Amino acid sequence: MERKTAYWLAAIVLMTFISRLTFALLVPNLSYDSYFHLRQVEHIGQTGLPLFNDPLSYGGRDLTFLPFFYYLMALFALIVPLKVVAIVLPNIFLSLLPLIVFLISKNISKSEEGALFAALLTGFLPILFATANSFSTEMLLIPLLFLTIYAFLRISEKKYLYMYILIFLVSSLTSPVTFLLIMGFIIYLLLSILENKKINKAEIEVILFSFLFFVWTQFLFFKQLFAQEGLGFIWQNIPKAIITQYFPTISLPQAVVLVSVVPFLAGIYVVYRALFQLHNSRAFLLISFVISTSFLAWFRLIPFKISLMFFGVVLAILFSMFYEELRQYIAKTKIARKNWLPGVMILILLPTMFLPAALSALSVETPSNREITAFQWIADHTPEKAGVLARLEEGHLITYYASRHNLIDDQFRLIKDVNSRFEDVNILYHTTFQTQAIGLLEKYNIQYIVLTSHTQQKEKLETFRYLSKKCFDLVYNNFEENYEGGGAQIYQNHCTIREHR
Amino acid sequence: MTSKTKKEKNLQSTRDRSLFLEHCLKHQKLYLSLLFLMMVGVIFLTNQGAEKVFFYGEESYAHLVAAEEINDNNFSFTTGGSYPLYLLTKILPVVYVNVIPPLLTIISLLSLGYILRKKEFSQEFIFFFLLLLILSPFFMTLTTTISTATIFFFLFLLTFALLIQSKRYWRYLAILSVAVIPLIDQFSGLITVLALLFYGFSLKKSERGVSWCSLGVVLLMLLGSTIWLNTSFIQGPFHEEHLARDLISDLGGKSGISFFVLILGVLGFLLAWPKKRIILAPLYLFLPLLIPAYIYNTEAISELSIIIIFFASEALLFLINYKWQLPTLRQFTFFLLLLGIFFSSLAFISRLSETGLSMQEQEVLAWMKENIPSGTIIASFPEDADYVSYFAQKTVFFTFHDQDKQKELDNTAIFKATYVDQLFPILVRNNISYIYLSTTAKEKLSADQGLLFLLKNERFKLLHSAGEVEIWGFEQR
Numbered sequence: 001m002e003r004k005t006a007y008w009l010a011a012i013v014l015m016t017f018i019s020r021l022t023f024a025l026l027v028p029n030l031s032y033d034s035y036f037h038l039r040q041v042e043h044i045g046q047t048g049l050p051l052f053n054d055p056l057s058y059g060g061r062d063l064t065f066l067p068f069f070y071y072l073m074a075l076f077a078l079i080v081p082l083k084v085v086a087i088v089l090p091n092i093f094l095s096l097l098p099l100i101v102f103l104i105s106k107n108i109s110k111s112e113e114g115a116l117f118a119a120l121l122t123g124f125l126p127i128l129f130a131t132a133n134s135f136s137t138e139m140l141l142i143p144l145l146f147l148t149i150y151a152f153l154r155i156s157e158k159k160y161l162y163m164y165i166l167i168f169l170v171s172s173l174t175s176p177v178t179f180l181l182i183m184g185f186i187i188y189l190l191l192s193i194l195e196n197k198k199i200n201k202a203e204i205e206v207i208l209f210s211f212l213f214f215v216w217t218q219f220l221f222f223k224q225l226f227a228q229e230g231l232g233f234i235w236q237n238i239p240k241a242i243i244t245q246y247f248p249t250i251s252l253p254q255a256v257v258l259v260s261v262v263p264f265l266a267g268i269y270v271v272y273r274a275l276f277q278l279h280n281s282r283a284f285l286l287i288s289f290v291i292s293t294s295f296l297a298w299f300r301l302i303p304f305k306i307s308l309m310f311f312g313v314v315l316a317i318l319f320s321m322f323y324e325e326l327r328q329y330i331a332k333t334k335i336a337r338k339n340w341l342p343g344v345m346i347l348i349l350l351p352t353m354f355l356p357a358a359l360s361a362l363s364v365e366t367p368s369n370r371e372i373t374a375f376q377w378i379a380d381h382t383p384e385k386a387g388v389l390a391r392l393e394e395g396h397l398i399t400y401y402a403s404r405h406n407l408i409d410d411q412f413r414l415i416k417d418v419n420s421r422f423e424d425v426n427i428l429y430h431t432t433f434q435t436q437a438i439g440l441l442e443k444y445n446i447q448y449i450v451l452t453s454h455t456q457q458k459e460k461l462e463t464f465r466y467l468s469k470k471c472f473d474l475v476y477n478n479f480e481e482n483y484e485g486g487g488a489q490i491y492q493n494h495c496t497i498r499e500h501r
Numbered sequence: 502m503t504s505k506t507k508k509e510k511n512l513q514s515t516r517d518r519s520l521f522l523e524h525c526l527k528h529q530k531l532y533l534s535l536l537f538l539m540m541v542g543v544i545f546l547t548n549q550g551a552e553k554v555f556f557y558g559e560e561s562y563a564h565l566v567a568a569e570e571i572n573d574n575n576f577s578f579t580t581g582g583s584y585p586l587y588l589l590t591k592i593l594p595v596v597y598v599n600v601i602p603p604l605l606t607i608i609s610l611l612s613l614g615y616i617l618r619k620k621e622f623s624q625e626f627i628f629f630f631l632l633l634l635i636l637s638p639f640f641m642t643l644t645t646t647i648s649t650a651t652i653f654f655f656l657f658l659l660t661f662a663l664l665i666q667s668k669r670y671w672r673y674l675a676i677l678s679v680a681v682i683p684l685i686d687q688f689s690g691l692i693t694v695l696a697l698l699f700y701g702f703s704l705k706k707s708e709r710g711v712s713w714c715s716l717g718v719v720l721l722m723l724l725g726s727t728i729w730l731n732t733s734f735i736q737g738p739f740h741e742e743h744l745a746r747d748l749i750s751d752l753g754g755k756s757g758i759s760f761f762v763l764i765l766g767v768l769g770f771l772l773a774w775p776k777k778r779i780i781l782a783p784l785y786l787f788l789p790l791l792i793p794a795y796i797y798n799t800e801a802i803s804e805l806s807i808i809i810i811f812f813a814s815e816a817l818l819f820l821i822n823y824k825w826q827l828p829t830l831r832q833f834t835f836f837l838l839l840l841g842i843f844f845s846s847l848a849f850i851s852r853l854s855e856t857g858l859s860m861q862e863q864e865v866l867a868w869m870k871e872n873i874p875s876g877t878i879i880a881s882f883p884e885d886a887d888y889v890s891y892f893a894q895k896t897v898f899f900t901f902h903d904q905d906k907q908k909e910l911d912n913t914a915i916f917k918a919t920y921v922d923q924l925f926p927i928l929v930r931n932n933i934s935y936i937y938l939s940t941t942a943k944e945k946l947s948a949d950q951g952l953l954f955l956l957k958n959e960r961f962k963l964l965h966s967a968g969e970v971e972i973w974g975f976e977q978r
Contacts, residue, residue, distance in 0.1 A: 209834045212834060219760065
């Protein structure tokens with residue numbers, strides 16, 4: 001690698017990290033789902049074990065998940081405070097992704113300039129930038145998957161074989177989404193057979209090993225889940241009413257903006273060229289990942305957000321091939337006197353990438369400081385066995401900050417009555433009948449109801465319609481008068497159905 | 502110097518590996534017998550430890566009930582499918598019928614080993630095939646359940662073990678065993694017909710006599726049992742069917758095969774295809790019959806499983822003899838495969854201990870036997886129906902193997918009813934006087950709506966309960 005390229009690459013990585021961190025600090029607090037992961041890391045820090053049996057979530061339940069991410073974070077949390085780890089470390093992981101993308105792109109396109117552009121595109125990919133405030137397994141998984149791909153590309157070298165085995169092992173213990181890689185490999189084999197390409201024996205061996213290893217680890221950790229839910233485990237037991245949120249039908253314009261317009265168009269061109277004209281086997285591998293991602297997302301087998309992240313990065317890598325081809329083409333024309341291509345490319349990318357990236361980072365939904373204070377108040381002022389009602393996404397705030405049991409959160413697996421719970425939560429927010437509400441609160445052993453400004457916006461609700469002074473006391477209120485700064489009200493229920501009758 | 506040492510080490514490890522395999526192959530009878538005994542022993546001991554009834558699965562009790570019905574009513578044409586079991590229960594008391602499934606599977610295993618050796622399959626193949634077979638959940642089910650599959654495999658393999666004998670009188674004995682197969686069901690008869698056809702054509706013209714004779718007998722018996730005994734195409738189902746779950750035991754199925762064996766099976770299928778080995782031709786030809794049959798009724802899993810295991814053994818053998826470019830991965834891959842298969846078998850065994858009747862269920866069923874008058878109809882979850890029939894010796898409204906669509910709809914409507922206006926007419930129309938609720942049924946029903954809520958009505962009376970298990974009486978009026 002040329003020194004100039006190394007400087008540029010370092011600059012891209014640094015720039016990505018600084019901007020991610022800036023946005024992470026501009027937006028208050030972490031995204032809603034992060035608090036589940038924080039709690040797991042904290043538990044490992046305290047006991048050395050993940051919380052596979054959670055007494056607070058859904059009033060007590062079993063959890064199934066892969067633990068590597070939590071152990072890694074817990075290790076760092078021994079040295080640095082968890083709050084710092086939660087903000088800084090995921091952003092470091094994703095800031096290193098441009099470096100991995102550079103290595104893959106250089107290996108495929110043999111162009112350092114194109115690889116640098118691929119790295120830049122990855123660093124500021126809108127869909128990835130929207131995760132600046134997220135503390136979740138995907139933050140580690142995405143770089144790991146691409147590092148695995150890089151090791152696979154160089155599998156003939158022994159050190160990369162060991163590197164592949166190690167990283168694949170870690171990925172398989174980080175998230176089941178690693179299946180995306182396996183699926184890509186299978187499609188790669190099929191494409192190669194269709195194109196009469198001679199497949200490297202070592203590659204077949206690696207693919208077979210990866211497949212078996214992945215299946216084995218998943219069976220090891222999700223044995224109970226598979227036995228209980230059968231094939232339904234794929235859809236994570238998500239309530240029917242919100243399944244479209246997790247697996248939305250693909251809206252092409254929205255998807256194009258999130259993966260950025262330029263790499264998307266370039267990607268289509270490269271896929272066409274590689275498949276029908278060049279028959280480039282390196283590109284085949286990446287195209288296989290594009291196909292596998294699209295296939296899995298289309299059939300709702302992996303969450304849409306993750307598929308889009310993966311898709312976006314693969315497109316960025318393919319962009320390096322497009323850039324190199326374009327550079328070579330321009331070199332043959334009369335307008336090739338000066339190296340103006342990089343400048344023009346940056347000018348094109350600026351409005352189509354950096355702006356959507358910044359906007360998506362700022363539009364992430366996170367709880368406000370006032371809302372979090374309300375949940376912290378619960379921890380200090382309510383009985384330990386009390387149950388708290390909040391919206392689905394706020395479920396982890398109850399277990400993390402309030403340390404009380406919730407009615408629902410987004411960890412749906414192994415919950416038998418998830419659909420009826422979801423419906424009951426909806427009823428609790430919208431019913432006008434006090435008996436119905438009290439009956440449901442009693443059913444789930446809930447004594448406190450939290451009404452945050454987030455809930456007010458989402459449910460289009462000013463207050464609960466069944467509140468009466470006889471049964472419900474307002475025990476906490478930190479709403480700002482104009483409601484703009486966020487805040488929350490907490491009500492305590494005194495009635496039971498029998499008393500009420 | 503270093504490279505030499507490395508080479509020597511590699512050679513040594515290869516030698517060690519082949520020595521280990523050779524040792525296993527040399528003593529395969531011992532190791533496979535020990536493995537079989539261990540697996541069966543663990544299953545039975547776990548069952549005994551949990552004080553559960555001896556047989557696993559609803560199917561055992563469905564057959565026992567059917568055999569008892571034949572005993573009671575002399576001979577009924579409608580229960581012809583359970584005729585072999587009826588014959589057994591005539592000879593042996595029911596308590597001793599316990600030993601029949603393991604005994605039949607041992608004879609089946611011995612016959613299978615004998616056939617494979619006679620047909621000149623390699624020692625390695627026989628070892629892996631029997632190893633995968635013994636470890637597979639479907640085989641464990643055969644060993645612990647009185648099932649049509651257990652009887653079918655015993656008779657089928659015995660027939661072919663006799664047919665390949667060199668002495669003629671042994672071969673003629675095969676006609677006796679093969680004649681019973683069509684009494685099980687039409688599907689078993691059909692498979693036997695196809696197998697005999699393949700076998701007959703594989704022999705010299707002068708040696709085909711007994712095969713054609715057996716084929717003729719099977720065809721006649723098949724026709725006769727279909728017309729006079731009213732045998733079903735495939736017996737069952739005896740449980741709620743799920744295509745994926747019934748095939749892959751890891752997904753919570755009550756039989757089937759491990760996911761790893763399925764992967765190996767697919768691999769073996771693809772690898773064996775280009776070789777066009779004549780011995781594998783029947784297996785490829787059986788698949789177009791077995792796959793639709795499995796989709797039609799998942800009780801056909803046993804026959805399908807044995808073919809998948811056959812291909813899986815082919816794949817395992819291929820992987821062992823294949824020259825790996827990355828020897829490190831070879832060791833990892835084999836280790837993973839073995840771990841995966843063992844892990845899957847152990848998971849299945851541990852799940853088996855969670856199934857079957859609990860003490861409370863046994864207690865309530867015993868109470869029902871003593872206190873509920875005969876001739877009354879009891880509604881229950883279909884998965885509990887055969888237990889109720891056998892242990893309480895009462896008529897149940899609907900079982901999975903009834904194959905009566907209207908009854909199935911009514912039974913579903915009973916347990917899904919949300920209003921008495923929906924529930925009462927069904928109960929009255931079908932003359933149902935009792936509702937049995939097992940622990941599983943209570944778990945599946947919602948506590949504050951649906952049937953459990955409707956049971957608070959004055960026309961229902963809780964007659965007896967133990968823990969979560971309940972029997973409710975319904976006043977017909």
